[in-house]
Amino acid sequence: MHTPRAIASLLALALAGPALGSLVEASSVEDLARRSDTVVRGKVERIVYDRSADGKRIFTYAEVVPSGVWRGAAPARLTVAVSGGVVGGIGQRVIGAPTFTQGEEVVLFLSRSKWGDYRVRGLGQGKFSVVAGQARPHLEGLSLSRRSALRAGERGAEPMAVEELERRVRAAR
Amino acid sequence: MSRLLRALAACALLAPAASALAFARATTDRTELPSPALDLWWRPRQIAFQVNASDFVGAGCAGPEEAAAAVRASFPAWQDAASGGVACTDFMFNDCGATTRTDLGYDQGDPGNNVNLVVFRRGLCSLHADPLCQNPPLTARGRPDFSACIAKYNCWADDDRDHGSNTIALTTVTWLQATGEIVDADMELNGWNGDTSNPAGVYFTCTATTTLCSAVPYGASGCADTDVQNAVTHEAGHILGLQHVCTGAGDETGPCPAGGSVMEATADRGDLTKRTLTQDDVAAVCGIYPAGGRTVTGPTTGLPGQPAAQILVGVSSPQSCPVPKRDSGCGAGGGGALALLAVLPLALRRRRARRS
Numbered sequence: 001m002h003t004p005r006a007i008a009s010l011l012a013l014a015l016a017g018p019a020l021g022s023l024v025e026a027s028s029v030e031d032l033a034r035r036s037d038t039v040v041r042g043k044v045e046r047i048v049y050d051r052s053a054d055g056k057r058i059f060t061y062a063e064v065v066p067s068g069v070w071r072g073a074a075p076a077r078l079t080v081a082v083s084g085g086v087v088g089g090i091g092q093r094v095i096g097a098p099t100f101t102q103g104e105e106v107v108l109f110l111s112r113s114k115w116g117d118y119r120v121r122g123l124g125q126g127k128f129s130v131v132a133g134q135a136r137p138h139l140e141g142l143s144l145s146r147r148s149a150l151r152a153g154e155r156g157a158e159p160m161a162v163e164e165l166e167r168r169v170r171a172a173r
Numbered sequence: 174m175s176r177l178l179r180a181l182a183a184c185a186l187l188a189p190a191a192s193a194l195a196f197a198r199a200t201t202d203r204t205e206l207p208s209p210a211l212d213l214w215w216r217p218r219q220i221a222f223q224v225n226a227s228d229f230v231g232a233g234c235a236g237p238e239e240a241a242a243a244v245r246a247s248f249p250a251w252q253d254a255a256s257g258g259v260a261c262t263d264f265m266f267n268d269c270g271a272t273t274r275t276d277l278g279y280d281q282g283d284p285g286n287n288v289n290l291v292v293f294r295r296g297l298c299s300l301h302a303d304p305l306c307q308n309p310p311l312t313a314r315g316r317p318d319f320s321a322c323i324a325k326y327n328c329w330a331d332d333d334r335d336h337g338s339n340t341i342a343l344t345t346v347t348w349l350q351a352t353g354e355i356v357d358a359d360m361e362l363n364g365w366n367g368d369t370s371n372p373a374g375v376y377f378t379c380t381a382t383t384t385l386c387s388a389v390p391y392g393a394s395g396c397a398d399t400d401v402q403n404a405v406t407h408e409a410g411h412i413l414g415l416q417h418v419c420t421g422a423g424d425e426t427g428p429c430p431a432g433g434s435v436m437e438a439t440a441d442r443g444d445l446t447k448r449t450l451t452q453d454d455v456a457a458v459c460g461i462y463p464a465g466g467r468t469v470t471g472p473t474t475g476l477p478g479q480p481a482a483q484i485l486v487g488v489s490s491p492q493s494c495p496v497p498k499r500d501s502g503c504g505a506g507g508g509g510a511l512a513l514l515a516v517l518p519l520a521l522r523r524r525r526a527r528r529s
Contacts (some may be wrong), residue, residue: 050314056278057345059316081316083333083345084202090281091202091350094343095411100203114177115317123340141417143438144406173257 027122028154029165031046031170036074036109036121039128040064041130041166045077049085058092060085062100064108070169080108081117096141098127105130108167125157128165134161195430196457197416199346199351201512212354213346213414214470219491220263220412222248223272223288227297228327230367232394233378233386237293240401241271243379244291247405250435251413254455261459264413269494275327276320279347279357288495289412290359291405296366298328304516306332329363331373342374342404344411345354353470358412360405364393377401385443397443407447410436415457 033039046063062080080100084093093099098120100106109126110118120126124138137157150156155168200210227243234240248266255261272288280286298306298319306322319330327338338361347357367372369391376390376398388394417438419429430453433446450458461469469505 021224048314050312050316052278052320053310054276054278054280054319054320055282056276056280057276057320059312061314061316083372086202086350088281089350090279090356091349092345094204094345095408096343113317114285117316132325139438141411143417162252 026150026156027040027125027167028150028156030151030172032109032126032152032157033071033169035111036126037112038070038074038110038118039070039108039169040066040074040078040110040164041068041107042066042105043068043085044100044102044106047085047100048104049087051087057083058065058085058087058090058101059083070107070166071172074110076113078110079114080110081119093141096123096143098124098138098169100127107115107135107169122157128157128162130162133162135160135165194375195418195428195434196453197413197418197438197461198461199411199416201348201350204216212461212470213348213353213355214468215264215355215414216487216489217492218263218462218468219267220289221269221492221494222289223269223274223495224328225272225274225290225292227273227293229293229364229377230295231365231376231378233376233380233390233396233398233403235379235394236278240377241490243401244405245395247448248409250406251409251454251458253461254450254458256459257388258457261464262462263464264458264462264490265418266409266464267491267494275324277345277359277361285493285496286500287357288359289357292327292360293322293362293377294362295364295374296326296328296368298322298330299332300327300366300373301326301328301496329361330372342408344408345505346411346414355412360408361406362401362404362413377398377404381445381448383443383445398444399442400445400448403447407435410457414461421511426521427469448503454526471489 010012039092042064044062045065048061048063050059050061051057052059060082062082064080065076066074067079082097082099084099105129107128108118109121111121112118124140124142127138128135129138136159139157198212200212202210209261224241224244226237226244229237229240234243242373245268251264252262253260269288272290274288274290275292279292289525299321303325305323305325306319307327308320309317309319312318317332319333321426322328323330342363343361345359352362362377363375365372365376372391376386376393376400378386379399379401380395380397381394382397384396386393388399390398415436417436418436419438430451432451432453434451434453436454436457463469
């Protein structure tokens with residue numbers, strides 16, 4: 001029953017070396033797209049914070065309105081859940097997790113959880129900020145493996161023109 | 174060694190080559206006030222930590238005790254930072270002993286119950302059929318809260334927001350947003366589940382060897398895969414308030430140190446280099462927490478050499494070990510007061526040694 005997960009885990013470990021505080025592999029844009037349920041370009045309309053039941057952990061929910069769906073399907077408004085945030089004067093962060101700013105234009109590589117919200121693929125690798133036509137991944141706090149070899153012709157999660165990012169996502173097979 | 178001499182040593186380390194330094198400091202959340210973001214820093218010069226390695230499995234370390242020992246061996250790299258043979262920081266990680274606690278984050282209502290925790294998780298929460306893991310309780314905003322599942326199984330919450338199954342370690346840092354003062358830091362290590370046929374988690378090793386484990390390492394011993402001390406020394410840099418080198422504010426890139434750094438954002442399997450601080454790492458810890466001097470903090474862009482409007486914070490009393498609530502007083506590892514008694518002579522010896 002859990003064999004596919006086990007195989008995926010084995011493959012991930014066999015193909016890529018470890019990294020600290022982040023994913024084992026440094027993903028290519030194309031690989032992020034392949035592993036995502038949906039890839040959208042959009043705007044962060046609203047940010048709300050939440051706490052765990054014991055009050056010790058803080059969560060952020062970014063409500064994003066897609067202006068373009070580059071892969072998969074997406075509703076007119078979606079909620080992206082990440083750890084960390086600011087509540088009651090207390091700030092918290094999981095190192096390597098993406099953060100959001102209201103009004104920010106973003107490209108997001110997302111998986112849909114069974115609770116209906118979305119998770120960013122590959123921590124900060126899966127969140128690009130778009131400014132003046134340039135898309136930059138949120139690599140702050142991320143550790144990436146140097147052993148991972150990208151497929152020929154693919155590019156890692158790195159700054160690039162948003163048009164190139166879209167082309168790569170749409171072309172990923 | 175006088176305080177003055179040690180402070181001068183710290184200054185000497187930093188002064189001549191400030192522009193060549195590449196370390197970067199972590200900051201408060203840039204999306205919230207105050208703006209610009211503030212550097213993260215600890216008020217106490219001695220912070221307390223506990224280790225939960227009770228669920229560690231694998232021959233890569235000779236049992237939970239050796240895995241915990243490898244964690245403990247990681248922190249002295251930072252607190253023993255020296256320039257020209259002279260100790261240049263008095264920041265210390267005080268070992269409060271073993272614990273069976275699994276909870277992360279910061280309890281604002283009961284600060285004395287918080288602990289800076291290093292915990293080895295075992296296996297993926299999603300593989301537990303328990304409703305606590307499959308259909309966890311919801312938060313006030315109707316989102317899943319895996320805390321109860323984690324507390325019951327000490328598992329890696331791979332269905333949670335940022336805990337991908339192929340993540341090795343995550344550090345959660347909590348601070349006061351108004352000042353950037355860190356009040357809690359916890360480290361989770363995504364440990365192997367002990368299952369060779371359906372493996373999950375990361376194979377941690379303790380052996381300082383250049384012999385790599387095989388690509389599928391489960392059960393191997395005497396080889397290096399994901400070295401505990403290497404990983405924890407790096408994460409301890411985050412706990413101190415450091416950011417990766419070669420990164421800057423937000424999504425920008427920054428300078429990289431010529432001599433390398435524990436805080437580099439990359440690591441190969443079998444990497445042991447991050448067990449040992451480089452000149453840049455020493456400059457970081459001694460620059461922020463200089464021996465006998467005040468803690469350096471203030472608004473910053475996150476880049477070195479731009480410490481605008483610094484606030485200098487005086488040294489405060491050491492952080493206490495947590496008062497045990499979930500552990501029984503005589504439970505596994507003897508957390509709390511017994512651990513404190515065990516550690517006290519070590520801490521006193523260390524202070525005496527620094528004064529000599």
